[in-house]
Amino acid sequence: MEAVALSPRPRSxxxxxxxxxxxSTSAADRLFGLLHGLDEGDRQALGRLLGEGRWVGxxxxxxxxxxxxxxxxxxxxxxxxxxxxxxxxRRQIAALLIPGxxxxxxxxxxxxxxxxAVRALTRARIAWIAPEAVxxxxxxxPGLAQALRMAAAIEQATVRAWVVNLGQRPAPERMAHLFCxxxxxxxxxxxxSPATFALPLTQQVLAWALGLTxxxxxxxxxxxxxxxxxxxxxxxxTIIDGDRLRTLADFDGVYLNA
Numbered sequence: 001m002e003a004v005a006l007s008p009r010p011r012s013x014x015x016x017x018x019x020x021x022x023x024s025t026s027a028a029d030r031l032f033g034l035l036h037g038l039d040e041g042d043r044q045a046l047g048r049l050l051g052e053g054r055w056v057g058x059x060x061x062x063x064x065x066x067x068x069x070x071x072x073x074x075x076x077x078x079x080x081x082x083x084x085x086x087x088x089x090r091r092q093i094a095a096l097l098i099p100g101x102x103x104x105x106x107x108x109x110x111x112x113x114x115x116x117a118v119r120a121l122t123r124a125r126i127a128w129i130a131p132e133a134v135x136x137x138x139x140x141x142p143g144l145a146q147a148l149r150m151a152a153a154i155e156q157a158t159v160r161a162w163v164v165n166l167g168q169r170p171a172p173e174r175m176a177h178l179f180c181x182x183x184x185x186x187x188x189x190x191x192x193s194p195a196t197f198a199l200p201l202t203q204q205v206l207a208w209a210l211g212l213t214x215x216x217x218x219x220x221x222x223x224x225x226x227x228x229x230x231x232x233x234x235x236x237x238t239i240i241d242g243d244r245l246r247t248l249a250d251f252d253g254v255y256l257n258a
Contacts, residue, residue: 039143045141046144056123058120058121061118081205093205094116105152161177165178172220189256
């Protein structure tokens with residue numbers, strides 16, 4: 001059975017936002033930000049490989065469960081998620097993807113069917129790189145190969161952090177940890193306080209990511225706002241007091257670093 005449809009417009013605390021009109025770091029810059037001192041040729045090579053990509057609509061399946069894809073797939077614009085859909089309409093989000101994240105890493109030597117789906121949470125632009133092009137580029141540009149390996153390692157570390165977050169933290173700490181993680185991923189480790197960034201996710205999407213109900217999500221958002229930690233309005237999240245939010249979440253973002 002098809003899971004509950006995603007909302008076509010991101011809605012937060014009574015407002016909406018258009019992620020296409022929100023400036024963001026380019027996907028390539030964010031990927032190469034994982035490492036330092038990379039050659040400009042690496043950046044240009046990646047740009048040529050990615051090309052313009054293609055747009056997908058809200059809720060569209062980018063990578064279906066059970067599919068054994070080849071090549072590399074990167075999210076260039078918009079937001080997506082890794083998720084598991086249940087027959088009764090429930091959904092669990094296992095990862096949130098932002099521009100520069102790899103949707104598929106392209107292990108051509110050990111291809112296997114995916115155990116989850118990847119869906120667009122907003123209108124999104126993705127790029128597939130054919131396996132033969134990946135093989136040629138990685139041989140010519142070792143810095144690019146290193147960046148892709150590092151991106152994969154950071155994703156694995158993030159999965160482990162999510163397991164701990166869902167398994168051990170109560171709802172306010174769980175949400176605080178997710179917001180701290182997104183702030184660092186979007187703004188860097190030296191994210192200012194207050195830190196503001198587009199969060200074009202519905203309360204239902206946050207519920208799927210945090211293992212809560214939408215009603216519980218709303219209550220926790222109101223609690224964090226009442227404590228003076230955040231503001232969430234019109235699809236934009238402002239972390240008002242980053243130090244207190246990180247303390248609440250017991251957040252250490254070292255797992256997000258190369």
